[in-house]
Amino acid sequence: MLARTVTHALVGLDARRVEVEAHLENGVPGFSIVGLADRACQEAKHRVRSGIASAELDWPVRRITVNLAPAALRKEGSGFDLPIALAVLAASGQIPRERLREHASLGELALDGRVRPVGGVLAAAEAARGAGLTRLLCSARSAPEAALAGVDPVPLRHLAEAAAYLRGEADPEPFVARNGRRPEEALSDLADVRGQERARRALEIAAAGRHNLLFGGPPGTGKTMLARRLPGVLPPLDTADALEVTRIHSVAGLIDPGRPLITQPPFRAPHYNASVAAMVGGGPGPRPGEITLAHRGVLMLDELPEFARPALEALRQPIEDGIVAVARVGGRAIFPSRFQLVATMNLCPCGARGDAAAECSCSPQRLAAFRDKLSRALLDRFDLVVAMPRPRAHELAAPQGEASERVRARVLAARGRLGQARPEWAAEATVLLDRAVERLPLSGRGRARARRVAETIAALGGSDRVEASDVSEALAYRSPRELTFA
Amino acid sequence: MRELAWAAFGAETGTHVVGEPRDPRFRAFRQRFDATAYLEAIRRAGIRWLPRSDPDFPPLLRAIHDPPVGLFIRGGGSTELLRNAGAAIVGARSCSPYGSQVARMLGRELAAAGLVVISGLARGIDGEAHRGALEAGGLTVAVLGCGADRDYPAAHAELARRVRERGLVVSEYAPGVVPAPWRFPARNRIIAGLAAVTAVVEARERSGALITADLALEEGREVFAVPGEITSALSAGTNDLLRLGAAPLTSSKDVLDLFDLAPVAPTEAEVSAEAEAVLTALRESAAAADELARATRLEAGTIAAALTELELAGLANEAGGFFRATSIGT
Numbered sequence: 001m002l003a004r005t006v007t008h009a010l011v012g013l014d015a016r017r018v019e020v021e022a023h024l025e026n027g028v029p030g031f032s033i034v035g036l037a038d039r040a041c042q043e044a045k046h047r048v049r050s051g052i053a054s055a056e057l058d059w060p061v062r063r064i065t066v067n068l069a070p071a072a073l074r075k076e077g078s079g080f081d082l083p084i085a086l087a088v089l090a091a092s093g094q095i096p097r098e099r100l101r102e103h104a105s106l107g108e109l110a111l112d113g114r115v116r117p118v119g120g121v122l123a124a125a126e127a128a129r130g131a132g133l134t135r136l137l138c139s140a141r142s143a144p145e146a147a148l149a150g151v152d153p154v155p156l157r158h159l160a161e162a163a164a165y166l167r168g169e170a171d172p173e174p175f176v177a178r179n180g181r182r183p184e185e186a187l188s189d190l191a192d193v194r195g196q197e198r199a200r201r202a203l204e205i206a207a208a209g210r211h212n213l214l215f216g217g218p219p220g221t222g223k224t225m226l227a228r229r230l231p232g233v234l235p236p237l238d239t240a241d242a243l244e245v246t247r248i249h250s251v252a253g254l255i256d257p258g259r260p261l262i263t264q265p266p267f268r269a270p271h272y273n274a275s276v277a278a279m280v281g282g283g284p285g286p287r288p289g290e291i292t293l294a295h296r297g298v299l300m301l302d303e304l305p306e307f308a309r310p311a312l313e314a315l316r317q318p319i320e321d322g323i324v325a326v327a328r329v330g331g332r333a334i335f336p337s338r339f340q341l342v343a344t345m346n347l348c349p350c351g352a353r354g355d356a357a358a359e360c361s362c363s364p365q366r367l368a369a370f371r372d373k374l375s376r377a378l379l380d381r382f383d384l385v386v387a388m389p390r391p392r393a394h395e396l397a398a399p400q401g402e403a404s405e406r407v408r409a410r411v412l413a414a415r416g417r418l419g420q421a422r423p424e425w426a427a428e429a430t431v432l433l434d435r436a437v438e439r440l441p442l443s444g445r446g447r448a449r450a451r452r453v454a455e456t457i458a459a460l461g462g463s464d465r466v467e468a469s470d471v472s473e474a475l476a477y478r479s480p481r482e483l484t485f486a
Numbered sequence: 487m488r489e490l491a492w493a494a495f496g497a498e499t500g501t502h503v504v505g506e507p508r509d510p511r512f513r514a515f516r517q518r519f520d521a522t523a524y525l526e527a528i529r530r531a532g533i534r535w536l537p538r539s540d541p542d543f544p545p546l547l548r549a550i551h552d553p554p555v556g557l558f559i560r561g562g563g564s565t566e567l568l569r570n571a572g573a574a575i576v577g578a579r580s581c582s583p584y585g586s587q588v589a590r591m592l593g594r595e596l597a598a599a600g601l602v603v604i605s606g607l608a609r610g611i612d613g614e615a616h617r618g619a620l621e622a623g624g625l626t627v628a629v630l631g632c633g634a635d636r637d638y639p640a641a642h643a644e645l646a647r648r649v650r651e652r653g654l655v656v657s658e659y660a661p662g663v664v665p666a667p668w669r670f671p672a673r674n675r676i677i678a679g680l681a682a683v684t685a686v687v688e689a690r691e692r693s694g695a696l697i698t699a700d701l702a703l704e705e706g707r708e709v710f711a712v713p714g715e716i717t718s719a720l721s722a723g724t725n726d727l728l729r730l731g732a733a734p735l736t737s738s739k740d741v742l743d744l745f746d747l748a749p750v751a752p753t754e755a756e757v758s759a760e761a762e763a764v765l766t767a768l769r770e771s772a773a774a775a776d777e778l779a780r781a782t783r784l785e786a787g788t789i790a791a792a793l794t795e796l797e798l799a800g801l802a803n804e805a806g807g808f809f810r811a812t813s814i815g816t
Contacts (some may be wrong), residue, residue, distance in 0.1 A: 197786035198775040217807060347806055354806035359719070364580070364609060364641070389774045389807030398780070432798075439798055457787065469758075469791045475798075476790035 003027075003097045005091030006104045006133060007083040009068075009075045012286055012326075012333025013060030013251055015120060015127035019069045020080065022087035027063035029403065033069030033084070038076045039054035044113075047078070047109045048085045054113035055160040060092040079118040081355070082107035082137065085159060086166070091253070095166040103166075104128040105137035107257050111158040115140040120258075122246055125149035126138035137162055143175045143186045144260035145250055162175045163437055185234035187264075190407060193304050195398040199226050204407050207233045208414035212319070212341040214304070217388035218355040223344035226388075229296050230342050231267040232404035235412045240294045243334070248288055248295055266297035272306035280318065286326040286333040291318050294339035301343040305373045312378055315341070319381050345374075347387065354389040382448045384477040410460060417459040428468040429454065436475050450474045487521040489537040489555040494524060496555075497633070497660035502672055504552045528661055531635055534559045536568075544568040547679040551703050554658030554676060560634040561650035567625055568654070571745050572602035574681035576674070576695040576701070577611025577688040582720050583805035584772070585688035588712055589614035590621070591687060591813055595738035597624020598750040602631065604681045606673060607642055607649070611687045611695070620648055621800070627680065630657040631663035631673035678702035683744060685710040685735055689723030696723050699707050699732070708744060710735035755799035760784055761792040768802055768811040775809065 001024045008015035031045050052059050065082050068075050085103045090097045091234075106124050108116040117139040125136050125146040136146050140155035147153050155175050156162050164170040193200065193382060199215060203226060206213040213230075215223040237245060246262045255262075270278060270290045281289035291299055318324040322338035347353035349370045352360040362370070379385075383434055417423075437447050453474035458466045488506070495515050496503035503699070506512075525535060537544055537556035542565050547553055559565060559637055574680025575589055589611040593702040597603050599621035605612040607732050618627035630638060630647050634657040637643035649655060659669065674697045674755060686709070689695040699709050711732040728734055735741065739749050744760040760782075767773065767781045779789045793809055796802035802809050 195776055197779050198790060201786040201790065354808070356808065359582075360580075387804070387807030391774070391776065436794075436798060468786075472791035472794040472798075473787050475794045 001091050001093070003087050003100065004389040005083050005087050005090070005100050006118075006128070006131070007080060007106055008104065008127050009073060009079075010077075010120045010123060010251060011045050011073070011256060013123060013335060015123040016073060017127060017131060018073065018075065018080075020083040020087045021067045021069065022084070022091040023067070024060055024062040024063045024088075024091045025065075029061045029062045029063060031066075033066045033068070035066075035071045036074050037068055037080070039423055040078050041075050041080055043358065044081045044084050045328065047111060048088065050111040051081070051085055051109035051113040051159050052089065054111065055158065057089060057160070058092065058165060059092055060088065062092075064088060064091075077118060078108035078116075079106045079120070079124075082115060082156075082159070082162070086137070086162060089163060096168075097165055099166050099168070102133070103135045103137050104131075104133045104151075105162075106293075107137070107139045107142070107156065107389055109159060115139045115156040115158060115162070117257070120251045122250040124257075125151045125153070126247070133279065133393060137165075140172075141257045143260065144257055145246070145255050147175060148246060160378060174179050176343060178453040186413075187404070188229050189232060190226075190227075190229050191400050191402045191403040193222060193229065193401045194203045194396055195401075196222055196226060196388060199223075199386050199388050200401060200407075202384045203227075204228065204411060205229060205453065205456050205460060205477070206340070206342070206384050207385070207407070207411045208460050209418065209452060210340050210366075211456065212385035213343070214382040215344045215388055216340075216347045216383045216385065217349050218346060218353065218358070218390050221354075221388045222388050225301070227300055227342045227344055228267075228269075229341075229404060230300075231265055232266045233407045233411055234298070235408065235415060236263050237265060245296050248292055248336070252288055252293060253442070254293070263296075265443065266294055267300065267328055268294040268297070269300040269302060272301070272303050274307070274311055276308075276311050276314050280314045280324050280337075281326045281333070282328060283337050286328050286335075288335050289324075289326075291324060291337040291339055292335040295336045297339060299339040301341065304343040304345040305370060307380060309373060309375075312413065313375065316377060316381065341382070345383070352385055356390065356392070356426065357388050378447050379479055380443060380449075382479070383453050385479045386477055413462070414456065417462070417464065421464075423458055423466050424466045425454050425466045426468065429466045429471045431473045432468045433475075436471070437480075440475065440478070442478070450478070453477065487537075490521050490535055491516055491519045491522065492555045493535075493558075493658070493660050494519060497663050500663075500666075501646045502658055502669075503555060505555070516811045517598070526559070531661060532560055533634055533661055534565070537563055538728055539677060542566070542569070544680055545641055546682060547676065550675060550679040550701075552675065553679065555659075555805020556636045557656045557676075558660060559654055559656050561654040562652050563625060563650075563654040565629075565654075567627060568656070568680060570602050570625075571600075572627065572681045572696065573741055574604040574677045574684040575611065575615035576605060576684065576698045577676060578690060578693055578720055578795075579608050579610040579612075579696065580720075581610040581614075581688045583717065583808060583810065584714070585712075585720060586614045586805070587803065587810045587812065589687045590618040592687070592735075592738055592741075593626070594622040594624075594742060595749060595813070597626065598622035598736070598744050600624075601742075601745065601747065602627055602653075604677055606631070606677055607638070607646060607655070609639060611643065613642055613645055614651055615687075619653075626651070626653040628655045629667075629673055630655060630659070631669040633657060633661040633663040635661035636665070647790045670694055674698040675701045678705065678707065681707065683708045683710065683741055684700055685712065685741060686724050686727060686732075687712045688714060688720045689727075690719055691722045692778060693704050696727070699727055700750050708733065710741060725780070744799060755801065757795050757799055757801070758792065759790060761787050761795040761799075764792040765796055765811060768796075768809055772810040774807055774809050778809070794800045
């Protein structure tokens, strides 16, 4: 007596089709799972057995073998509980086998038979639809996520519901697609920041041109406060990007069932003790890291020099390529990582630089060691670097800043302009850039960076032509001397 | 040639030599010392020897009470440079942005007017003074506390190379002598001795720059001190000098008047009206970009562009987010 059903295993961000076969035969009663199942997957035995009992269905007192095919693919996690349970039920004739084969399924079982959500439902649902399976049995909490893929989710709260549905006895509560049932989380607003016009301007340019941005300055000047407000001035994601971001967050199990589709650019701010694997991705079967979770959004590194140097150096390739390749024993995965980097740092180890009221007590040796922590190559990847000196007292009495909404409107307009043809360059603008390369410590990459920033500035100004003043401004946001030479 | 033997003996024994050594080992050293071969060896390293007895030896330096036995000289400049009117600019190694701005400005303006800028190639004030002189296309002399064949400090190797292009790097120590703390005060007496005027830009209470000033005073040379904030430890030394009677230095004209030289008005680069407004505000006082925005009522983006324009024109510079005008203006 054999029954089959389909589920999906995650490999990186992709879902691979896995057939779950259950075979019942006479002999000493027992239950074994074969097909390269990991520990969590092996433990499914106990959950499936209790789940079936709790659903008041019969546990076949036979010799049960479950095979997960293809056998060469490593299977991880608890999402196989539901398909295994259904295959066993079908093999023992408690649910119709033919009907089961029209469905894909995914979900974890509780000992009392409840169906729990698992990560990666969106990817699995997309794969199911690709294979022509339009109905996906999954946890009710995963259903909104599955619906995004265009499949018809069958939202389940309990294993008994699945059995009743497949027997045609009862339909579960039909799923109604709705996104944004919960109000969008209010992002911190730029209006909270007083003064710091230069840094605000740089933030706006960074948002418009997706430039990497570094704020330097003594503690307490609002570097972090400002950096955290970057997502609030970014335009929402378009549909394709939103689905891509949602798929990544689904794999990481970070989907809010109330708002399954992620429409705002993600914002990730890992702590500075993050390891290389936490940053770029890793684990036995590679899992996405912070830079992938920040894909199409913002990766914020607060206190940049405090991060371990290997973790920082690992960022260089993804910044350039927009993807990161992670190879592990359990397989190799390529994750997207097109993020915008925003970072903050002090200008010296004691933090006094840039503070008019304090005297820096760092020795030249200590300063040199501090600078050495950040490679020139990494600093070179920040298009905009802004020193934020400590504002004097009267600066803080400045009027409230412009609200994020108005800045976002300008950013959106500039993005539209940048999306069209490349702007033309006024002759004086090119001359100025050449002259600057001679006079300022500017690398080849630095020159290209200044070019891009100048084009963004022109677009923000509503122009298709880059003028000398745009280049001048772009050059103002280059690495301060403290970070480039003694 | 006897002075060369003295200097070489000093290098070999690690002692400071200003006359015929009384050390008993010197007789034996003198016997085996081959002056011609030695001169040839240092010549190959690009180093010349100017003994105290040479008529070209700078008279001001010869006049101090313990002049060096001679100078090892390296660089493209002529030895005549050492006899030209020169001003020493000295000060703290860990200086403030204010100090480095003043040192750079003085170096530039004094060199532009024709003075030789003399300093010690150290970090901070010394380095800025040399850089200022080079910026003006002027001549500068660096006096080292180690052999002239070394670049000390290593971070200033590139600066030393630029000084040597048209100026000179000199030392009383033979090539190969390593820097040692006690050699620096001795080096300072040469800086003070070569210069007709010594200007101290920033100095803590017990700074090497004050030793230079004391030596200059002992030799009856003019000493200037740049007034600083009374609350800053970096100005304690210079303010002390002022209290003791040093002349306050408030512009390069104070120094140039002594030499009957006229300050060279910098050729003001053409800058935009916005940059002009920002420069006027900067000449009031150093300021952060946001303060300038408030003072000039210009947009942050316009301020940023104006500041770059001023930096490129050499009229302003930045440190730690604060901008300063590089000259006081007219």
